Amino acid sequence: xxxxxxxxxxxxxxxxxxxxxxxxxxxxxxxPPAIDARQVIQRRDGSLWFAAGAGLVRIDPATEARQDFTSxxxxxxxxxxxxxxxxxxxLWGASEGAGIYRIENSAIRSYDGRDGLGGPTNAARIAAIxxxxxxxxxxxxxWDGHSLRVFANGTFQPVEVPFPxxxxxxxxxxxxNGFQ
Numbered sequence: 449x450x451x452x453x454x455x456x457x458x459x460x461x462x463x464x465x466x467x468x469x470x471x472x473x474x475x476x477x478x479x480p481p482a483i484d485a486r487q488v489i490q491r492r493d494g495s496l497w498f499a500a501g502a503g504l505v506r507i508d509p510a511t512e513a514r515q516d517f518t519s520x521x522x523x524x525x526x527x528x529x530x531x532x533x534x535x536x537x538x539l540w541g542a543s544e545g546a547g548i549y550r551i552e553n554s555a556i557r558s559y560d561g562r563d564g565l566g567g568p569t570n571a572a573r574i575a576a577i578x579x580x581x582x583x584x585x586x587x588x589x590x591w592d593g594h595s596l597r598v599f600a601n602g603t604f605q606p607v608e609v610p611f612p613x614x615x616x617x618x619x620x621x622x623x624x625n626g627f628q
Contacts, residue, residue: 450488460485499528522556532577542574564604
């Protein structure tokens with residue numbers, strides 16, 4: 449759920465992007481076609497971006513004009529699960545088991561196992577993408593024992609986390625978050 453300064457709400461739902469307009473005749477408005485939306489963010493340019501089943505959806509909140517981005521545009525073909533905007537204005541997205549990607553100046557760059565996200569033949573599952581206090585891009589992953597990676601020198605470097613003695617399980621589910 450994302451609340452805009454004008455009081456309207458945007459929701460990422462399994463039926464697609466939904467716009468809630470408050471007022472005497474408040475209404476929920478589905479922005480077709482239906483997709484399985486997982487997350488919504490507002491970028492610094494004001495546009496809304498949804499992580500959705502087959503890629504990303506961009507919506508202009510003023511006009512509700514919609515633009516879809518899929519594997520034909522360079523998004524990894526796996527399920528899009530999360531997105532974030534970094535301090536440089538680049539959009540980062542994660543896909544289920546196919547790594548992450550960055551949209552910069554109208555180009556899409558994908559990152560996978562060859563870039564430090566998992567093993568040589570597979571990409572790690574991505575739980576979260578965020579910036580740390582030093583404005584470094586961080587990724588929480590799974591599958592190979594290194595759950596935290598920091599983007600440095602063009603690759604994702606594993607960071608050893610000093611877990612307490614006897615710690616063996618990170619938990620069950622997806623989208624766990626990290627903290628400093």
